[in-house]
Amino acid sequence: MVERVVPEGQRRRRRPTKQGAVLSERLIIETALRLVAQHGADALSVRRLGAALGADPSSLYRYFRNTDDLLLALADEFVGRAQEGWEPTGDWRADLREMGLRVHAVYLANPQVALLAAHRTTGRVHETAAVERILGILRGAGFPDAMAVPIYHAFIDQALAFAALDAAALALPEPAREADEAVWLAAYGELPAATHPNIAATLPLLAEEMRSSGYPFALELTLDAAAARLPGRRA
CATH class of the missing domain: 1.10.10.60 (Homeodomain-like)
Known part of the structure; x- marks a missing residue:
């Protein structure tokens, strides 16, 4: 174009x-x-x-x-879908958690597009609305601007990075995806405790955990870290 x-x-x-x-x-x-x-x-x-x-x-x-202009429109469409029907509750942790999970879920529902668009900055209507909302949540919770901005940065980049990572896995052909998942038991399960004691001790938990996205837990860790930096530590 x-x-x-x-x-x-x-x-x-x-x-x-x-x-x-x-x-x-x-x-x-x-x-x-x-x-x-x-x-x-x-x-x-x-x-x-x-x-x-x-x-x-x-x-x-x-x-x-051009096609890049269209790609930016697709990225902004995803951000818009993540915000559809969302209403703030006044609980900053709950609101950020919901927003992050929504962004992640929208991209995973469309993994091929996520691979193309998760890393793009559009400057369009839905993205600017999301930036305004998330900053509003943080500032309303009492974070000073010098802290609200880097927390926003870490929060949204984490959501999009996990979306791209998990979308890449979902976009794999099914045999390749199943083979990757099987490695945790097939390969790691064969490692002797004498040489790999930590893997051997945690293998059942490890094999189960690695079958799903690490994003929900990573998000909680980020929210915990943010709460610890809130003036007065009001979680």
């Missing part, structure tokens, strides 16, 4: 696409999400999108400057 986006008021396509739908930014985003979920990163191309939409690929220029 080249940079020649049409202003918002001039974007509406007058005629339906071959599938009978009127082209819109929303339709393009939903179609792109479906294609990437089915076919991976290679599906995010003008040619494939145009074919899926039943529209001339050049018409996408009216909505997005």
Whole structure:
């Protein structure tokens, strides 16, 4: 794509696409999400999108400057989905926990897109709303600004990093994913206690723990660390 986006008021396509739908930014985003979920990163191309939409690929220029602009829209869509229906409770720990788990869950529901978008900064409406909300939670809890900002940084990067890590595992072909999980018993279970006493002692717990995401526990550790830095230590 080249940079020649049409202003918002001039974007509406007058005629339906071959599938009978009127082209819109929303339709393009939903179609792109479906294609990437089915076919991976290679599906995010003008040619494939145009074919899926039943529209001339050049018409996408009216909505997005290039494929990277579209990718940022997909990333912002995920942040928006994570906030749908969320309401603050006034308990800063509960609110941050809920927000982090929502972000993580949205990306894991769409692992192929997560691999492309979890590390991006969009500056768009949903992302800016999330930044405002999370900073509001921290400042409202009593964290001074010089502490609220790095806690926000650690909190959101942790959620997105685990989302990308766990999404990468989910995006593996099923045989590869099952083989990875089996290693904990097949390989680690064969290690003798004489040479690996700590692994041998914890193996049942270790094998079970490593089958799931470490994010929920890591999130609690982060919240504990944040609480310890709160003036007055009001957890």
